[in-house]
Amino acid sequence: MKEMSREANELVSAGRQAFRPTEADRARLMAALAGGATLTVTGAAAAGALRPLRWILGASHGLRALAIALPVAAAGSYWWQASGRSAATPIVQPVSQPPAAVVERSAISAVEVVEERAVLNPAPALPERSASPAFESPKPANGIREEVALLSKAQAALSRGRPQEALEALSEHAQRFPRGALTEERAATKARTLCALGRRQEAEGELKYIEKLNPTSAYLARARESCRAR
Amino acid sequence: MATSPAEAGDRAATTLARTEPALGVPSFHELCARYFDFVWKCARALGAPSDETDDVVQDVFLVVQRRAADLKEERLARSWIYGIVRRVVSSHRRQRRDRGVGGGEPDVDSLSSSQPSPFAAAERSSEVNVLMRLLDGLDERKREVFVLSEILEMSGNEIAETIGVPMNTVYSRLRAAREEFDAAALRERKSLERKRAL
Numbered sequence: 001m002k003e004m005s006r007e008a009n010e011l012v013s014a015g016r017q018a019f020r021p022t023e024a025d026r027a028r029l030m031a032a033l034a035g036g037a038t039l040t041v042t043g044a045a046a047a048g049a050l051r052p053l054r055w056i057l058g059a060s061h062g063l064r065a066l067a068i069a070l071p072v073a074a075a076g077s078y079w080w081q082a083s084g085r086s087a088a089t090p091i092v093q094p095v096s097q098p099p100a101a102v103v104e105r106s107a108i109s110a111v112e113v114v115e116e117r118a119v120l121n122p123a124p125a126l127p128e129r130s131a132s133p134a135f136e137s138p139k140p141a142n143g144i145r146e147e148v149a150l151l152s153k154a155q156a157a158l159s160r161g162r163p164q165e166a167l168e169a170l171s172e173h174a175q176r177f178p179r180g181a182l183t184e185e186r187a188a189t190k191a192r193t194l195c196a197l198g199r200r201q202e203a204e205g206e207l208k209y210i211e212k213l214n215p216t217s218a219y220l221a222r223a224r225e226s227c228r229a230r
Numbered sequence: 231m232a233t234s235p236a237e238a239g240d241r242a243a244t245t246l247a248r249t250e251p252a253l254g255v256p257s258f259h260e261l262c263a264r265y266f267d268f269v270w271k272c273a274r275a276l277g278a279p280s281d282e283t284d285d286v287v288q289d290v291f292l293v294v295q296r297r298a299a300d301l302k303e304e305r306l307a308r309s310w311i312y313g314i315v316r317r318v319v320s321s322h323r324r325q326r327r328d329r330g331v332g333g334g335e336p337d338v339d340s341l342s343s344s345q346p347s348p349f350a351a352a353e354r355s356s357e358v359n360v361l362m363r364l365l366d367g368l369d370e371r372k373r374e375v376f377v378l379s380e381i382l383e384m385s386g387n388e389i390a391e392t393i394g395v396p397m398n399t400v401y402s403r404l405r406a407a408r409e410e411f412d413a414a415a416l417r418e419r420k421s422l423e424r425k426r427a428l
Contacts, residue, residue: 001401001404001405001408002405002408002409004408004411004412004415005412005415005416007412007415007416007418007419008408008411008412008415008416010357011357011360011361011364011415012361012380012381014357014358014361015275015358015361015380015381016381016383018274018358019270019271019274019275019381020267020270020271021266021267021270021271025270025283025284026266026267028284029266029270029284029287029288030262030263030266032284032288033262033288033291034259034262142285142289143321143325144289144292144293144318144321144322145289145292148292148293148296151296152296155296180321181293181314181317181318181320181321182293182317183317184313184317185293185297185300188300214313214394215394216306216309216394217310217313218300218301218302218303218306218307218309218310218313219297219300221302221303222299222300222301222302223300225302
């Protein structure tokens with residue numbers, strides 16, 4: 001392939017340098033993500049948001065300490081890992097093994113949050129995020145998180161054996177976000193939902209649609225498997 | 231709402247089951263650690279406004295977290311995550327345009343914090359602005375192979391796997407993208423020289 005000019009190479013080289021995250025970027029975001037991941041296990045499961053501060057403020061003292069400690073530990077662990085001293089160590093406690101107190105909170109509110117907040121308040125206020133300056137300025141509603149909230153509601157309904165409810169959430173998603181960022185995810189959940197309802201032909205149509213959107217979609221295998229199992 | 235312990239336990243199990251990846255697939259935390267840099271670089275190079283990069287990265291991992299259970303094979307992870315980045319960036323740019331803030335246009339505050347001096351920083355920010363403008367000039371398909379090849383320094387095989395197209399397609403798009411980019415870079419240089427001469 002023909003070499004590019006010096007001018008073009010200089011621009012590319014500037015991009016390689018400028019588009020790299022700094023250590024501060026990594027630490028800030030990894031801590032925020034660890035906080036969000038803890039939340040999913042602990043209770044604000046969907047409503048499609050990483051909302052550590054809101055949850056921390058509403059939690060008991062013990063859980064509050066845990067919620068603060070985990071992201072901090074996560075950030076520390078990440079650097080430990082990044083420095084090559086513990087390459088195989090997970091950043092935070094694995095999602096599959098939450099502490100007992102965390103499970104307790106999850107038990108109380110996880111599905112309720114999905115059902116009530118996401119449904120009753122389809123356009124939730126932006127969650128508080130990390131304390132970085134980037135999050136301080138007021139921002140307009142974030143469509144992605146609203147999309148995630150609706151799809152989470154559908155998934156929650158499907159896993160509780162209520163495919164009709166799931167279908168309603170998916171229809172709402174399609175109506176509100178016809179050109180949304182999570183169209184592929186919606187189609188995958190819809191295919192599984194239709195299979196759960198025994199509407200295999202329609203499910204097949206959704207699978208074909210996913211294939212058209214993205215022939216190598218990671219969702220195809222799961223959706224097909226889920227349909228075969230029924 | 232009153233909840234019995236048994237119901238509560240079921241709900242907790244349901245919640246956890248939804249977030250657990252398939253056997254042999256990395257956990258959410260492992261995905262974060264492995265793909266953080268990839269997500270960040272892709273987001274920036276695909277045109278995420280610098281003041282929204284944190285939001286874009288968090289949104290990407292939010293989707294990853296909620297859908298991790300759908301990932302059946304580890305080898306699909308990068309391609310899957312890349313697809314999410316592309317769509318999330320596109321959504322942010324669209325929202326920005328709708329708000330009238332501009333089409334995710336280049337910005338001078340997009341530099342990493344390791345700037346050696348104000349002069350070098352200014353020079354680099356100008357280069358980054360030009361780069362972003364030239365990338366915006368490429369169509370989406372050419373832009374993505376160019377970015378993955380030139381900025382993220384991925385091989386043809388890796389790109390083909392990531393975007394799910396045959397190798398020949400990758401190379402033909404890349405060849406066309408490099409030619410367009412090169413010609414635009416030379417035009418840019420000439421235009422700058424003309425301005426300096428005035």
